[in-house]
Amino acid sequence: MRTIALLPHIGKPKAVALARSLVPRLLEAGVAICTSPEGAQVLPSSQVCHDTETLHSAEAAIVLGGDGALLMVSRLLYGLDIPILAVNLGRMGFLAAVEPDELDEAVGRLLAGDYSIEARMMIEARVWRDGRCHSAHPALNEVVIARGTFARMISLEASIDNSTLGHFIGDGLIVATPTGSTAYSLSAGGPVVHPAVNAMVVTPICPHSLGARSVVVRGDDEIRIRAETLGHDDELLLSVDGQPGTRLSVGDEILVRRARAVTKLIHFGERTFYDVLGIHLRNPHVWRHGREETAP
Incomplete structure (x- = not known):
């Protein structure tokens, strides 16, 4: 492996410290290191390449942070076919392959080519x-169409292949990938879907209806969403993967479909999706840094 992108969450001191500690290790192994414009703020320019062209040619990326950092990197590297090794420094760790105390061994295995790759839709x-x-927005977890700052319900219509899926009155609508089924959609009452399943989950947010429920649709379907009614002062926002929303206009139509690219995650086979899910189900309030902890 000739070039690795080192991408720490610069707002987490431990992530920055771990990234800096990896620099001599990788250089000693003969690996060139590159980073993002954000990473350039905390990694030495004398040892780490900061230009975008080199970043886009990396053979792998090491992301240090929480699930949110990985979501950001999945969009940063969208379409570049670069596999990502995620190191968990957050709370949930659904997407991370290793913990900080496993990083040294993981880097050794990465350099030796001893890993597997999982493609996430x-x-x-x-x-x-x-x-x-007007604009296109890739997402690894979910796309959310929701009301803005005013505490008023909005009315959305969702359709698939010219067939109406439903009319949803409430705070908004989530379209999640299988990966995102354990995130916002789960909090809104949606089902958990294994990441290997070719599907999307449509979940209403706080629906004003006893009959509105999540719907699992085919991954190859195209979902069209439009606002049926929108007051003069109302805001309608589009957000992907929890990022700040883009304001929508009356008459806009949102088309959600499977992206042309996938996110490739590096794994070492120690923990399966069911292992991680089981820990969350058993101890939903005491999960920290990828470890089960005893409640106080």
């Missing part, structure tokens, strides 16, 4: 305005 939301594609 991504989705893309395209905003159509005045008959043209």
Whole structure:
């Protein structure tokens, strides 16, 4: 392996410290190191390449942070086919392959090629305005169409292949990937879907209906969402993977479908999806840094 992207969450001191500690290890192994514009703020320019072209040619990326950091990197490297090794420094750790105390061994195995790659489905939301594609937003977890700051319900219509899926009155609508089924969609009452399943989950947010439920649809379906009613002062926002929302206009149509690219995650086979899920189900309130802890 000739080039590795080192991508710490610069807001986490431990992530920065771990990233800096990896620099001499990788250089000693003859590996060139690159980073993102954010990583350039905390990693030495004399030892780490900061240009975008080198980042885009990396053979692997090491992400140090929580699940949110990995979500950000999945969009940063979208379409580049770069596998990602995620190191958990957050609370949930659903997506991370290793913990900080396992990092040394993991890097050794990465350099030796002793790992497997899991492809995770991504989705893309395209905003159509005045008959043209106004913007496109890839997501690893979910796309959310929701009301803004005013505490008023919105009415959304979702359809698949010209068939109406439903009319949803409430705070909004989530379209999640199998990976995202354990995130916001789960909190809103959606099901857990194994990441290998080719599907999307449509979950209403606080629906004003006793009959509104999540729906699991095919991964190859195209979901069209539009606002049926929107007051003069109301806001409608599109957000992907928990990022700040993009304001939508009256008449906009949102098309959500499977993305052309996937996120490739590096794994070493020690923990399966069911292992991680089981820990969360058994101890939903005492999960920290990828470890089960005894409640106080």
